[in-house]
Amino acid sequence: MLCHDSPRTFPPSGSGYSDEERRGWSLFDWENLGVAVSNSYGNVDKDGRKVILTGATGFAKPGEILAIMGPSGCGKSTLLDALAGRLASNARHTGRVLINGRKTRPTYGTMAYMTQEQALTWTLTVKETVYYSAELQLPKLMSKSEKRERADRIIREMGLQDALNTKIGGWGTKGLSGGQKQRLSICLQLLTHPKFLLLDEPTSGLDSAASYHVMNQIAKLTRQYNMTVLAAIHQPSSQVFGLFDNLCLLSSGKTIYFGPTHAANQFFVVNGFPCPSLQSPAEHYLITINTDFDEGLVNGKTCDEKAIELLSESYKSSEIYVGVQHEISVICQQDGDPFVKKGSMQASSITQCLVLVERSFINMYRDIGYYWLRLGIYIALGFAVGTVFSNIGYGFGSLHARISMLMFVSCFLTILAIGGFPSFVEEMKVFQWERLNGHYGVGSFVISHAMSSMPYLLLISLIPGVIAYSLVGLQREPEKFIYFALVLFTSMILVECLMIIVATIVPNLLMGIISGAGTQGLMILSAGFFQLPNDLPNVFWRYPMYYISFHRYALQGLYKNEFEGLKFPEYLGGPPTMDAEMILKDVLQIEMGYSKWTDLGILLGMVFVYRAILFGTIKITEWLKPIIRAFQLSCMSGN
Numbered sequence: 001m002l003c004h005d006s007p008r009t010f011p012p013s014g015s016g017y018s019d020e021e022r023r024g025w026s027l028f029d030w031e032n033l034g035v036a037v038s039n040s041y042g043n044v045d046k047d048g049r050k051v052i053l054t055g056a057t058g059f060a061k062p063g064e065i066l067a068i069m070g071p072s073g074c075g076k077s078t079l080l081d082a083l084a085g086r087l088a089s090n091a092r093h094t095g096r097v098l099i100n101g102r103k104t105r106p107t108y109g110t111m112a113y114m115t116q117e118q119a120l121t122w123t124l125t126v127k128e129t130v131y132y133s134a135e136l137q138l139p140k141l142m143s144k145s146e147k148r149e150r151a152d153r154i155i156r157e158m159g160l161q162d163a164l165n166t167k168i169g170g171w172g173t174k175g176l177s178g179g180q181k182q183r184l185s186i187c188l189q190l191l192t193h194p195k196f197l198l199l200d201e202p203t204s205g206l207d208s209a210a211s212y213h214v215m216n217q218i219a220k221l222t223r224q225y226n227m228t229v230l231a232a233i234h235q236p237s238s239q240v241f242g243l244f245d246n247l248c249l250l251s252s253g254k255t256i257y258f259g260p261t262h263a264a265n266q267f268f269v270v271n272g273f274p275c276p277s278l279q280s281p282a283e284h285y286l287i288t289i290n291t292d293f294d295e296g297l298v299n300g301k302t303c304d305e306k307a308i309e310l311l312s313e314s315y316k317s318s319e320i321y322v323g324v325q326h327e328i329s330v331i332c333q334q335d336g337d338p339f340v341k342k343g344s345m346q347a348s349s350i351t352q353c354l355v356l357v358e359r360s361f362i363n364m365y366r367d368i369g370y371y372w373l374r375l376g377i378y379i380a381l382g383f384a385v386g387t388v389f390s391n392i393g394y395g396f397g398s399l400h401a402r403i404s405m406l407m408f409v410s411c412f413l414t415i416l417a418i419g420g421f422p423s424f425v426e427e428m429k430v431f432q433w434e435r436l437n438g439h440y441g442v443g444s445f446v447i448s449h450a451m452s453s454m455p456y457l458l459l460i461s462l463i464p465g466v467i468a469y470s471l472v473g474l475q476r477e478p479e480k481f482i483y484f485a486l487v488l489f490t491s492m493i494l495v496e497c498l499m500i501i502v503a504t505i506v507p508n509l510l511m512g513i514i515s516g517a518g519t520q521g522l523m524i525l526s527a528g529f530f531q532l533p534n535d536l537p538n539v540f541w542r543y544p545m546y547y548i549s550f551h552r553y554a555l556q557g558l559y560k561n562e563f564e565g566l567k568f569p570e571y572l573g574g575p576p577t578m579d580a581e582m583i584l585k586d587v588l589q590i591e592m593g594y595s596k597w598t599d600l601g602i603l604l605g606m607v608f609v610y611r612a613i614l615f616g617t618i619k620i621t622e623w624l625k626p627i628i629r630a631f632q633l634s635c636m637s638g639n
C-alpha cells in the first residue's frame with residue numbers, strides 16, 4: 001500500500017498544541033454526528049424519517065487531507081453538507097460540530113465548498129472565468145498582475161492551459177468536458193488558498209492521470225498553505241490514495257473506519273478482510289463495504305449488512321477509535337482562533353461591482369436568450385403593432401385604437417421579459433454559489449446587475465418603440481416620443497427586476513415562469529384598463545394592487561402623453577368638440593391631478609424601490625432560511 005511520505009503521529013504525541021501551531025488554526029471536529037431526513041421515501045422509521053448518517057466522529061486538521069470514501073449513497077455528501085452547515089431543509093442533524101474547538105455555525109464565505117453541482121457562467125471562457133474570480137476574491141492590496149499570475153498558475157496546475165480560450169458551454173453548445181468543468185470549479189476554490197476546503201468528488205469525470213495530477217496539486221497546496229481539506233472521493237487510484245493523510249470510510253451511513261490512511265490496511269487484516277496482493281487498497285476497502293449488490297464476494301466472505309455491522313463495531317472497540325477520541329478531546333481543550341469570514345481579505349466593493357458589471361455585460365452579450373432573442377421578437381411586434389394600427393389618424397375611431405395600442409405596448413412588451421427567465425435563473429445559480437462561498441456581497445450583485453443590463457434594456461425598448469411609434473403615427477413632437485421611450489425603458493427595468501425577484505424566491509425554471517407570468521397578470525389586471533379604476537373592487541384590486549402596479553403609472557403616463565393637446569371630432573363627423581383631456585378624466589378615469597412627468601417620476605422611484613426589494617429579498621431569504629430550518633427541526637423533534 002502506498003502511504004504518505006511522512007506519516008503523522010496518531011494519536012498526537014503530547015497533550016496539546018503549541019501557540020505556533022494554533023496560529024491561523026482551521027480545525028474541524030465532529031462527535032456523534034447523525035443526520036436524518038423527513039419527507040423521504042424508502043426505508044423510513046415509524047416517524048417517517050430516514051437516517052442517512054449515524055454516530056460519525058472525526059476531525060480534520062490543517063495541512064492534511066481527509067478522504068471520505070464509501071459506496072454511492074453512503075452519506076459522503078451529507079457529511080460534508082452537515083459540516084459546512086448546508087444540509088437540505090428537510091434534514092436534521094444531531095451531535096456536535098466544532099470549528100477551532102468552538103461551536104460555530106458556518107455562514108457565507110467562511111469556507112470554500114465545491115459541491116457536485118457546478119454553477120459556472122456558461123458563456124465565459126476558462127481564462128475569463130478564473131480571471132474574473134481572481135479579481136473578485138483576491139485581496140484589494142494585491143495588484144492586478146499578481147492576481148493574473150496566480151490565476152494563470154492555478155489554471156496550469158489544474159491542467160487547463162490548453163482549454164484557456166474554450167467557453168464553458170451549455171444550452172446545447174458543447175464547450176468544456178465534464179472533467180474540465182470539475183477542474184475549473186476546483187481552480188475557483190483554490191484561488192484564495194482557503195483555510196477550509198471541502199471537495200465533493202473532485203476527481204469525478206477525470207482519467208486516472210488527471211485525477212492524480214489534480215489531487216497532487218491540491219495536496220501540495222494543502223501542505224504549503226496549511227489548508228484543512230476534506231474530500232469525498234470515489235475509487236481513487238493507489239497513487240491518489242497515497243496522498244491522503246486520514247481516511248473516513250462510510251457504509252450505509254455508519255463509520256467503518258476513521259483514522260490514518262496507512263493504518264487502514266491493518267484494520268481490514270485484523271477483521272478478516274486482507275487486501276489481495278494485486279489489488280489496490282482503496283478498491284479493496286470499497287468492494288468490502290459495498291452492500292448494494294448480492295454478488296459482493298471478497299476473499300470468500302459475503303459482504304452483507306452483518307459484515308458491515310461487524311466492521312463498524314470492531315472499529316468502535318479499536319485503539320484507533322480511542323486515538324480519535326483522544327485527539328478530539330485535545331482539540332476541544334484548546335482555545336482556538338474564532339472562525340472569521342474572509343471579507344476583509346477581498347477586493348473592495350467598488351472593484352467587485354466593476355468586475356461584476358463587466359462579467360455580466362459579456363454574459364448578456366453572448367447569451368442569445370438573454371436579450372437578443374427578445375429584441376428580435378420585440379422588433380417583429382413593433383412592426384405588428386405598426387401595421388395593425390398603421391396611420392392611426394385623428395378620427396373618432398382613432399380614440400379607441402390609441403388606447404388599445406398604448407395598452408398593448410406598455411403591458412404586452414413588458415410581459416415578454418419572461419423570455420429571459422431561464423437566463424436569470426442561470427445567473428442566480430452562479431450568484432448563489434459564489435455568495436455561499438463568500439466571493440462578493442449582495443449589494444455588489446444587485447447594483448452590478450442593474451448597471452450591466454441598462455444598455456440592453458435601452459436597446460430593446462428604443463428600437464421597437466421607434467418602429468411602433470412611427471408606423472402608428474402617434475403625436476409627432478420629439479418631446480412626446482422621448483417620453484414614450486422613457487416610459488417603455490423604465491417599465492423594462494422594472495419588469496426585469498420583478499423577474500429577478502421571482503427567480504430569487506422561486507429558483508425553479510418552470511415554477512418561476514408561471515409565478516412571474518402570474519404576478520405580471522395581476523398587475524396588468526389592476527392597472528385600470530380591463531376594469532376602470534373606480535370599478536375595481538376595493539379589497540386587493542384597488543388597495544393595494546392598483547397603487548403598486550407599475551403598469552398603472554406607465555399606462556396613465558402614456559395616455560396623458562398622447563392625449564393631451566388632442567381634440568377628436570364627434571362621431572359621424574362634425575366640428576372638433578371632444579376634448580381629449582375630458583376623455584382621460586371622465587371616460588378612462590385617469591388621475592389628472594398631476595402631470596405625466598409625475599407618473600414617470602413614480603416609475604423611476606419604483607426602480608429604486610424594486611432594487612431595494614431585490615436586495616431585501618435576498619437578505620431576508622438568507623436570514624430566514626436558518627430560522628425556518630430551526631423551526632422545522634423543532635417540529636421534527638417534537639414528533
Ligand SMILES: Nc1ncnc2c1ncn2[C@@H]1O[C@H](COP(=O)(O)OP(=O)(O)OP(=O)(O)O)[C@@H](O)[C@H]1O
Nearest residue numbers: 037040052071072073074075076077078088090091
Ligand atoms: N435531503 C434529502 N432528502 C431525502 N433523502 C436524502 C437527502 N439527502 C440525501 N438523501 C439520501 O441519503 C443518501 C445519502 O446521500 P448522499 O448524497 O450523502 O450520498 P453520497 O455518498 O454522497 O452518494 P454519491 O457518492 O452517489 O454522491 C442517499 O440515499 C440520498 O438519496
